Amino acid sequence: MDAIITAAGKNSRMINDFKRMDKTPVHKLKLKIEDKEILIHTIDHILESDIENITIVLGNFRDEIYGLLEDYGLTKKISVKYNKDNDVGLSQTITTALEGCKNSYYLFAAADQPTVTANTINNMIEKLESSPNPDNTISILARRKTGWLDSAEGLGMPFCCYGDLLYGYLKDENDNLNPILRKMIKDNVEFYGVKAENDLELLNINCYSEYLKIKEEIEET
Structure with a gap:
């Protein structure tokens, strides 16, 4: 299985937090x-x-993020794609990644998810590959219930699924993922919620306080 990482966002909440602190903004991924x-x-x-x-997939701040990848020699290990337009929703960022290579299974992950462990990723892969109908299944990090789900409320990345299944829902949309996932579950796409290895995996990093919480908890252990 391959992975698609989305790193094309505007970073607007973090920028606003830095401005409120009267500090020079730093991209959250850095x-x-x-x-x-x-x-x-x-x-x-x-x-x-x-x-x-x-x-x-890069969009906003593409040069800055690509430079970070270069600093770690990662441009030799991973492929880089670019949104044609920076001002697009997450659905179009994923569509960019899938164009020309939809007929494979993928892990879809956000670049700002540093707490999701390799073990949890492997659990999602295993649940998809062992499901009765992997072409019509999404294995996803559970935020409420685990096991087979009857609701997509609150769900987002990371998750694993067949590229062509997701592409069919994304190609004509320009939105965040949650409403699309809700539509998929209404259409009887099967969802399996994989239990998080720890509570930190369930935290998002959108603002500075969320970053500090994760940083402090990790560095204290």
Whole structure:
């Protein structure tokens, strides 16, 4: 299985937090935990899993993020794609990644998910591959219930599924993922919620306080 990482967002909440603190904004993917940037933690965990190949999609701040990948020699290990237009929703970022290569299974992960472990990624892969109908199944990090789900409320990345299944829902949309996932479950796409290895995996990093919470908890252990 391959992976698609989305790293094309506007970083607007983090920028606003830095401005409120009267500090020069830093892109959230470049903020450090244990002396390593958030993006690099995310990539490292995926590389440690059973994923074979990685594609990252860039949009806003593309040069800055590509430069970070270069600093770690990662442009030789992963493929890079670019949104044609920076001002697009997450659905179009994933569509960019899938164009020309929809007939495979993928892990879909956000670049700002440094706490999702290789073990959890492997659990999602295993649940998809062992499901009765993998072409019509999404294995996803559970945020409420685990096991087979009857609702997509609150769900998002990371998840694993067949590329062509997701592409069919995304290609004409320009939105965030949750409403699309809700539509999929109404259409009887099967969802399996994989239990998080720890509570940190369920935290998102959108604002500075969320970053500090994760940084402090990781660095205290």
